[in-house]
Amino acid sequence: QVQLVESGGGLVQAGGSLRLSCAASGGTFSNYVMTWFRQAPGKERDFVAAIRWRGGSTYYADSVKGRFTISRDNAKNTVYLQMNSLKPEDTGVYYCAARLSLTIATMPHEYAYWGQGTQVTVSS
Numbered sequence: 001q002v003q004l005v006e007s008g009g010g011l012v013q014a015g016g017s018l019r020l021s022c023a024a025s026g027g028t029f030s031n032y033v034m035t036w037f038r039q040a041p042g043k044e045r046d047f048v049a050a051i052r053w054r055g056g057s058t059y060y061a062d063s064v065k066g067r068f069t070i071s072r073d074n075a076k077n078t079v080y081l082q083m084n085s086l087k088p089e090d091t092g093v094y095y096c097a098a099r100l101s102l103t104i105a106t107m108p109h110e111y112a113y114w115g116q117g118t119q120v121t122v123s124s
Contacts, residue, residue: 002027002113004096009118012086016122020081022096022115029053033099034079036070037108038120040092047106048094049081059104064090086122093117 008020022034035050049070050059058070069082079096097111105111 002098004098004113004115006094006096006115006118009094009120011121011123014086014088014122014124016086017082017084018086018120020083020094020096020118020120022079022081024077024079024096024098027098027100029077029098031100031102033101033104034070034072035097035099035104035106035111036079036081037095037097038090038092039095039117040089043092045095045108050104050106051079052102052104054102059106061106083120086120088122088124091120091122094120 003025005023012018030053032053036048037045038048039045047061051070067085072079095117096115098113099111
């Protein structure tokens with residue numbers, strides 16, 4: 001059974017940085033797409049960034065391009081989200097999700113596996 005465990009959230013001032021981690025286990029992830037979503041209070045869960053485990057190609061939401069970087073460490077089975085120049089509108093619960101496919105998807109219902117989420121709060 002695939003398990004995803006996020007860590008690294010916290011409280012940061014606007015303009016600051018955080019790095020989120022997603023430790024994956026229970027599967028062979030070379031054929032997976034790994035994705036970060038976020039959900040602000042009272043809003044829907046939105047796509048942030050995705051990476052194909054095989055090859056490492058990446059895809060970003062327009063709102064985070066140039067500020068966030070998604071990467072993976074094959075040896076540690078871990079996916080990271082480096083977040084720089086954080087803004088108050090980046091506040092929310094960040095979720096790691098996995099999809100057994102080589103096609104990147106941006107809708108939450110297309111992902112079968114989810115972590116428990118980690119809170120990111122950016123103060124102004």
